Amino acid sequence: MFDALAERFDDMDEIKDVAEYGCAAGVSDFIYSTELCEFFDRYEDEIETELDGLGIKYEDLVDTDLFYTMQDMKEQAVWCIVEMYCHNRVDAACAVA
16 A cells, blocks of 8 residues: 555655645545545555554544445545655655755
C-alpha cells in the first residue's frame, strides 16, 4: 500500500496540501467512490493494520449520529490513510531539513 502511495504522491507541494487540507478538498485518484472502494478493497488488510496501530475504529471515521454505510466507512478509512501518509512525508521532510 505504501509503495502505491509513494508512486502516486511524488509532488511535495501536493503532499503538503493534502497534509494541510485533507482529502475532502479533492485529491485526484481519491475522489470518486469507485476509486476509493477499489483502493480499500486492494489494501484492506494493510489499511486495517494501520488503523489498528493508530487506535482508530471504523466507527471513529464517521458521524455515528447520522446514517452511514460501509462504503462511507471505506471512503473515510482510505482518506485517513492517505492523509496520514502525507503527514508522515511532510514530517520526514522537515526532519531532514
